[in-house]
Amino acid sequence: MRNVINLNKDWAFIQQDAGLPQVMPSDWTKVDLPHTWNAIDGHDGNGSYDRGKYWYAKTFETPKQPLGGGKVFVEILAAGQQATVYVNGKEVVYHEGGYSTFRADITEVCKEEGENLLVVACDNARKESVYPQSADFTFYGGLYRGVNLISVPDAHFDLEYYGGPGIQVTPVPCDCGGAKFDIVSYVKEADENFTVLYSICDAEGKEVASACRPADSTAVTVYVPEVTKWDIDNPYLYTVTARLERRNETYDEISVRAGVRSFSCDPNKGFIINGVETPLRGVSRHQDQLYKGNALTREDHFEDARIIKELGANTIRLAHYQHSQDFYDACDEMGFVVWAEIPFISVMNNDLEAHQNCISQLKELIIQNYNHPSICFWGISNEILIGGISEQLVENHKELNALAKELDPSRLTTIAHVSMTPIEGPMHYITDTESYNHYFGWYGGKMEDNGPWLDNFHKIHPNICLGVSEYGCEGIITYHGPNPACKDYSEEYQALYHEHMAKVLDERPWIWSSHVWNMFDFGCAARDEGGVAGRNNKGLVTMDRKIKKDSYYIYKAYWNKEPMVHLC
Ligand code: GCB
Numbered sequence: 001m002r003n004v005i006n007l008n009k010d011w012a013f014i015q016q017d018a019g020l021p022q023v024m025p026s027d028w029t030k031v032d033l034p035h036t037w038n039a040i041d042g043h044d045g046n047g048s049y050d051r052g053k054y055w056y057a058k059t060f061e062t063p064k065q066p067l068g069g070g071k072v073f074v075e076i077l078a079a080g081q082q083a084t085v086y087v088n089g090k091e092v093v094y095h096e097g098g099y100s101t102f103r104a105d106i107t108e109v110c111k112e113e114g115e116n117l118l119v120v121a122c123d124n125a126r127k128e129s130v131y132p133q134s135a136d137f138t139f140y141g142g143l144y145r146g147v148n149l150i151s152v153p154d155a156h157f158d159l160e161y162y163g164g165p166g167i168q169v170t171p172v173p174c175d176c177g178g179a180k181f182d183i184v185s186y187v188k189e190a191d192e193n194f195t196v197l198y199s200i201c202d203a204e205g206k207e208v209a210s211a212c213r214p215a216d217s218t219a220v221t222v223y224v225p226e227v228t229k230w231d232i233d234n235p236y237l238y239t240v241t242a243r244l245e246r247r248n249e250t251y252d253e254i255s256v257r258a259g260v261r262s263f264s265c266d267p268n269k270g271f272i273i274n275g276v277e278t279p280l281r282g283v284s285r286h287q288d289q290l291y292k293g294n295a296l297t298r299e300d301h302f303e304d305a306r307i308i309k310e311l312g313a314n315t316i317r318l319a320h321y322q323h324s325q326d327f328y329d330a331c332d333e334m335g336f337v338v339w340a341e342i343p344f345i346s347v348m349n350n351d352l353e354a355h356q357n358c359i360s361q362l363k364e365l366i367i368q369n370y371n372h373p374s375i376c377f378w379g380i381s382n383e384i385l386i387g388g389i390s391e392q393l394v395e396n397h398k399e400l401n402a403l404a405k406e407l408d409p410s411r412l413t414t415i416a417h418v419s420m421t422p423i424e425g426p427m428h429y430i431t432d433t434e435s436y437n438h439y440f441g442w443y444g445g446k447m448e449d450n451g452p453w454l455d456n457f458h459k460i461h462p463n464i465c466l467g468v469s470e471y472g473c474e475g476i477i478t479y480h481g482p483n484p485a486c487k488d489y490s491e492e493y494q495a496l497y498h499e500h501m502a503k504v505l506d507e508r509p510w511i512w513s514s515h516v517w518n519m520f521d522f523g524c525a526a527r528d529e530g531g532v533a534g535r536n537n538k539g540l541v542t543m544d545r546k547i548k549k550d551s552y553y554i555y556k557a558y559w560n561k562e563p564m565v566h567l568c
């Protein structure tokens with residue numbers, strides 16, 4: 001059976017390019033994961049934060065390899081932003097992109113006896129070919145999600161293909177009240193004597209269906225005659241387990257959760273889930289907190305999701321990159337419809353290498369997160385217009401969209417256009433749905449411009465499903481201006497703006513989704529606005545999660561089924 005060993009404790013860390021150590025360094029700082037070296041820097045608003053190559057080291061014993069032979073993998077849940085991993089002085093993997101999981105087979109370099117030295121060099125310096133290249137948030141560096149060792153027998157479920165779980169489950173509801181689960185698992189080194197046993201259990205742990213396949217042909221469709229659907233108000237989850245066996249002996253086992261739901265978008269009816277028109281109204285989220293940076297625990301992720309649930313939102317845009325598995329788990333459990341995206345943002349690099357990075361980040365996003373029922377949309381870019389609309393830009397988008405559809409025909413694709421993307425032109429009709437980031441009432445124009453702009457677009461493109469991917473304005477809790485109607489960073493103006501926007505969106509249920517920018521204030525080393533430096537203050541809640549701004553309560557009143565009660 002597989003054995004997963006958490007390696008989060010007792011690392012040595014050094015904040016300089018120290019070079020590859022040969023033995024466990026005794027004079028480096030002791031840290032536990034998750035860890036970032038930017039947790040407390042980048043808050044002075046001068047744009048500078050510590051960006052460079054820093055080193056982590058840890059010793060470990062080679063795990064016992066099950067059933068003789070076997071393999072050992074190191075799993076890095078994410079490393080900001082480029083990382084090289086060494087075991088006993090040998091490079092085992094180099095990875096670009098700070099938001100996805102990657103693994104390396106380290107069997108050959110592990111010692112049979114005694115301690116091994118694992119070293120990771122993380123580098124968050126700007127690299128031209130790695131996205132994001134330029135964006136309005138801090139690119140934290142470090143081993144900010146955690147590291148595991150995984151040992152498996154020679155015959156095992158795949159661990160190497162783009163960091164995926166080794167199994168893909170696509171549940172499709174049938175009209176009869178049941179569902180078919182299309183399942184495929186990816187098996188390594190298993191001959192014709194192996195079989196894969198699949199079992200589907202309901203939320204109470206009761207098996208509702210099972211199947212068995214030879215290991216060389218693992219795709220199967222399993223029918224469950226009666227299902228409870230996954231929905232926003234009732235996020236019902238099944239567990240699908242795959243067991244790799246030979247002569248009744250289990251070699252490997254993996255379990256993932258799955259939810260049965262149907263969804264679509266219609267230009268006039270908006271988002272439809274399980275046959276019910278359901279306007280998606282919610283928020284965007286970045287994965288950081290004050291003085292923790294992006295080194296968040298599973299509890300931190302779940303707490304964020306809980307605050308968003310309490311607000312009454314039914315959707316979250318996970319901007320602008322792949323978030324932690326913990327957060328997708330929270331969304332599966334709490335019933336959010338998720339828009340997940342890659343950091344193809346602001347500015348495109350024409351080099352082929354950069355385009356390849358974009359492609360591999362999209363592959364990782366989809367392959368690693370395929371089984372999360374909360375995800376309904378893959379976002380292929382955000383505001384990628386600096387430099388204008390070139391033929392290459394359009395081509396790259398078409399290619400990314402086609403790739404997303406090829407890897408996952410069961411979901412819809414989307415894009416976040418910058419406000420000035422022309423209403424007509426080649427950036428339209430590429431993705432299944434489209435959205436605009438609009439800041440009328442903040443960066444330019446008046447808040448009253450939003451409604452007419454949306455109506456006009458809808459008139460010109462009656463066949464495009466239109467959403468509002470970002471809207472918002474800064475609101476700083478310590479600032480209360482004399483005139484709430486002035487765009488002055490005050491909490492009052494922010495509340496006035498959101499009161500207007502909540503109504504604009506409420507009156508247009510055909511807008512398939514809208515996402516407030518942002519649920520929480522977030523780290524942005526380059527900003528110094530309204531007297532609070534180093535962060536973007538457009539959150540409905542402060543970066544330390546301690547204070548809910550006035551605008552939070554506007555949405556709470558709009559979106560919650562429970563009436564709000566004011567106690568004097
Ligand atoms: C945008 C970007 C987002 C920024 C936001 C802002 O359009 O997509 O990354 O943070 O504007 O606050 O300016």
